[in-house]
Amino acid sequence: MAVENYDVVIVGAGPVGLMLSTCLARWGYKIKHIDNRPEPTATGRADGIQPRSLDLLRNMGLKRKIMAHDPAKVYEVAFWDPNSKGIHRTGTWASCPKFIDARYPFTTLLHQGLIERVFIEDIEKNGVQVQRPWTITGFKNDGKDPTYPVQVSISHVDDTHSETVRTKYLFSGEGARSFVRDQLGVKIKYKDPISHVWGVMDGVVRTNFPDIKMKCTIHSDAGSIMVIPRENNMVRLYIQVASSTDKDWDPRKTFTVEEVQEHAKQVLRPYTISWDRIEWYSVYPIGQGIAERYTLDERVFMGGDACHTHSPKAGQGMNTAFLDAVNLAWKIHHVESGFANRSILSTYESERKLIAETLLDFDARYAKLFSARIPSAGEVAGASSAQNPAEENEFVKTFKASCEFTSGYGVAYLPNTVNWGAEHPAQHPLFLNYQKGTSLRTGRILTPATVTRVVDANVVHLEQQIPLNGSYRMYIMAGEPSKTSAPIKDFATHISNPTSFYSIFAHKDTSVDRYHELHNPHNDFISVCTVFNAKRADIHIDEMLPPVFARYRDHVFADDVWDQRVPDAKAAAHAKMGLSEEDGGVVIVRPDGYVGAVVKLEGGAGTCEALNKYFSVITGKRLGEERAAL
Amino acid sequence: MAVENYDVVIVGAGPVGLMLSTCLARWGYKIKHIDNRPEPTATGRADGIQPRSLDLLRNMGLKRKIMAHDPAKVYEVAFWDPNSKGIHRTGTWASCPKFIDARYPFTTLLHQGLIERVFIEDIEKNGVQVQRPWTITGFKNDGKDPTYPVQVSISHVDDTHSETVRTKYLFSGEGARSFVRDQLGVKIKYKDPISHVWGVMDGVVRTNFPDIKMKCTIHSDAGSIMVIPRENNMVRLYIQVASSTDKDWDPRKTFTVEEVQEHAKQVLRPYTISWDRIEWYSVYPIGQGIAERYTLDERVFMGGDACHTHSPKAGQGMNTAFLDAVNLAWKIHHVESGFANRSILSTYESERKLIAETLLDFDARYAKLFSARIPSAGEVAGASSAQNPAEENEFVKTFKASCEFTSGYGVAYLPNTVNWGAEHPAQHPLFLNYQKGTSLRTGRILTPATVTRVVDANVVHLEQQIPLNGSYRMYIMAGEPSKTSAPIKDFATHISNPTSFYSIFAHKDTSVDRYHELHNPHNDFISVCTVFNAKRADIHIDEMLPPVFARYRDHVFADDVWDQRVPDAKAAAHAKMGLSEEDGGVVIVRPDGYVGAVVKLEGGAGTCEALNKYFSVITGKRLGEERAAL
Known part of the structure; x- marks a missing residue:
């Protein structure tokens, strides 16, 4: 049987895989796209679209379809701290403050499945179907066909069918547990030795807690919770249920829905909360890791969670995944269409790995800001009004720098082949x-x-x-x-x-x-x-x-x-x-x-x-x- | 056979009928809605959504669906006049200038069929189906059933089936040729004795005329044309092909597509124009008429083109129809739900007929401004910049007043039961x-x-x-x-x-x-x-x-x-x-x-x-x- 040739084989139909597939399908490439889940994400998972990502989605003509789902919009973050009665709000600040020149100065909250569907519709219009539930079983860049140097083996998850294809590029958007990364022997470097187990719950609640429609970080004597408003009148609660710094640390530690609800009730006192329904609930361990390489041969690439994992607190996962994919997409396109030198492909890793490192550094600092240090009311007021920059303290300055990063506008690629700089080989007085x-x-x-x-x-x-x-x-x-x-x-x-x-x-x-x-x-x-x-x-x-x-x-x-x-x-x-x-x-x-x-x-x-x-x-x-x- | 009872029978599924149906279906009323066309509008017809109407559509949650069709947006109007070389632009001005505090300071251009579909989807979600092709054959407010005083007879257009129903209200959104209006013996009063025959053509063109994406009024020695940009890279040309002031006036006068194209070529010289395709073409007579009454008994109502006809120049038809329907919808709702006194129904005619009269007066003035008088370059520049109000002349002032009216923000209902005023029965110092x-x-x-x-x-x-x-x-x-x-x-x-x-x-x-x-x-x-x-x-x-x-x-x-x-x-x-x-x-x-x-x-x-x-x-x-x- 003749082996079918593809321009790209994409493994995984989460945000990073779908974004890559969408771009390359629009530009006319022949794509094999597989995912090991029988259906797209139905509920829960990633949900935060940052301002810069919204610009990108609009630039692709997809923003209106996202907005048609009436997502929640987060303009401000509220901070709650313990006091004698339970908890009180110490302050609020903009999630994308005015000093950032953003078209959409808010985070858009919508569950990953609805976002995935927008991409899936788009790739289907361009003739690509995600093949489910199929998984990758092997690959090698054997160069036997110089045009399609990579051989990839895939099979149905129940092993009833399998295929072998050849491709110009193989992309792993498999998430944290990446077969491709394992096969390549690429190590994950753990930036922060501390791992955490998180519980997350989406549902419709009844509460007299006044900031239930804001993004909130709540510290109480009974523990901490993060509140994120969602579409359809829902709210997401994040709760760190275990940490590797705990005496009885167990990465498989879990909590029932009822235990998390009871925990939330304790944290929110003196306010009350009850649930009309729970749409999604999950407990999962998170480590702060980064892949040492994103590619070894510039034929087999990885992106998204396969390359970097971190806490969900800052809502960066899906956004970083989108930008990984777009960054790679146009570079592959320019090489394959004969515009650019193959060497530009090296800038994918150098640009995106730097961002992932910044993200992990930020994630560590963010966790520290929120967990280890409780801002005083006066400090937060300074951040909120920011009328007198001279009054800003270190805390506020750190927060501001973080806002630029979390909004997506802090991305700053270093000078290289495509980003001109003083050291660029092209020199001219103009x-x-x-x-x-x-x-x-x-x-x-x-x-x-x-x-x-x-x-x-x-x-x-x-x-x-x-x-x-x-x-x-x-x-x-x-x-x-x-x-x-x-x-x-x-x-x-x-x-x-x-x-x-x-x-x-x-x-x-x-x-x-x-x-x-x-x-x-x-x-x-x-x-x-x-x-x-x-x-x-x-x-x-x-x-x-x-x-x-x-x-x-x-x-x-x-x-x-x-x-x-x-x-x-x-x-x-x-x-x-x-x-x-x-x-x-x-x-x-x-x-x-x-x-x-x-x-x-x-x-x-x-x-x-x-x-x-x-x-x-x-x-x-x-x-x-x-x-x-x- | 038992006669079925309805809250409202609506005849005609154009803009006025659909808007009424949409509002009342959402508020839970039982509706019989018929239209004598086998299908919704496929191409052409009305197309201009004014700024105020866009506010209304947004207020109904329908704006996003309209905008999903990527309509053209008209921000400015350009005026072209004859000169020795053919035509030249004498000036441009805003269609909804800054002195009007509008959220959407532009006219949205989209063909009526796409707009109708948005409404049809909405009423279907609420259980109403437009029954096609059915027509009204008779009605009487016989009061035999005090709750459903009006009997209505309808039949399939090929007369194979018929039904008789009873209803609280009958609404005619039949357009200019209204069976209901004729049966009621309501006369059309012709405000302006002059009638016109218009040709209108939607298509995709190739031209070097620089303002083809603007709304333009072009006067040339070869005749006049109005240009309106459309969705899907189309342009609409309006051309007045005959007038009752012509010596050889014939209201059935017609022109072929080729004749209108040739005419357009002459008018646009020295610029060239050719057509890639024509999507819609029509020739129709227009008189400036207004119905003497909108209702005789506050049970049988009329609205939209059944009550007022005028030139399409100012893009007011669909907008006036929308506002007729919304005005009536909430009044019927308040009466039928026991909130309001039945007497508020009289304000439908008094409010909307005043607007229609203003519209017809305006239409006459507008026609005069555009046809009879060619503004000089200096005057137009004054309107365009409008930095010095003292310099404004009569022409500019008239234009400004017109802008407020055409944008939909000029609507000013007089004091009555629902609009408080000095003569209102409710008096109180506060x-x-x-x-x-x-x-x-x-x-x-x-x-x-x-x-x-x-x-x-x-x-x-x-x-x-x-x-x-x-x-x-x-x-x-x-x-x-x-x-x-x-x-x-x-x-x-x-x-x-x-x-x-x-x-x-x-x-x-x-x-x-x-x-x-x-x-x-x-x-x-x-x-x-x-x-x-x-x-x-x-x-x-x-x-x-x-x-x-x-x-x-x-x-x-x-x-x-x-x-x-x-x-x-x-x-x-x-x-x-x-x-x-x-x-x-x-x-x-x-x-x-x-x-x-x-x-x-x-x-x-x-x-x-x-x-x-x-x-x-x-x-x-x-x-x-x-x-x-x-």
């Missing part, structure tokens, strides 16, 4: 960085900005105008038209050179009708937006832009919407990015929304030259005028 | 009006305001917190807690009197478990919100509110969100309603969102007394302390 010419930082998310679309006068979110289509996003922040008219013309001339980073990947098949193509009229790897510092009605696309940019009619914007964060700016988007409102600049954003490079917009060949150099490193091609002159 | 103590006007929509919900710290839209549940909305704008603590306590004491407007309708069946009931814990006719001028974290519901108001835990808000419209206010919601930020006030809002009465919040019995008087008039009951003393 590169800008946050110390010179821009406040944007490579490896961090593009600053959100509200602008007016010229063609239809719609007020829109600039950062959402290019969907997650696998393309780099080139934002020409075009400053004042009178100042930048010549530089933009020059830039257009140079990128139209057939060897430029923009033109070298031009669509080969020119017979395809691309009239209605909004995002990729010229090539599949770069989508362009232009933003003028001008009033919408004063922008005449065909008169003010060379044809190569004017072609992106739906991506021309007026930077004319006032923003409370930069109240004195005439062009708020320019100002928020720290670019000259007169002279603008060119911002290259990776397909996953992180800034790759920022270049000055200047007359002559320089702007294009700098970008040719940057993309030469990524693509491994010699780009630009030099070669044209050969 | 009533406030826009000349004294508030900027709210009875008969107009409640001012939108953003506030923070206390229980979960969610930032929410106050005006949306009570859904369209058929209840009056009582907003206790509670000012500063230190100032209003005593008045609120007194108010609670007096409305807890069994004969008060609030308590007299208390749920009879106290055995029902209403623990999770958010909106109607005490009665079915009034839902309460309380808004404090305080920071969220400083509001302790159980300590600061008497139990009757504290019971609405999910409806207690902090007026602590800054608003650009009242930048210096501490409590923006209070300020926008023109109420004292210290002393607050009580705002009664009708079930459809229009202000009914505003009363001062004062210590003692006065606040409750004033509202007892107001609701005595509506309910026909003697409410309040007097009776309790009997």
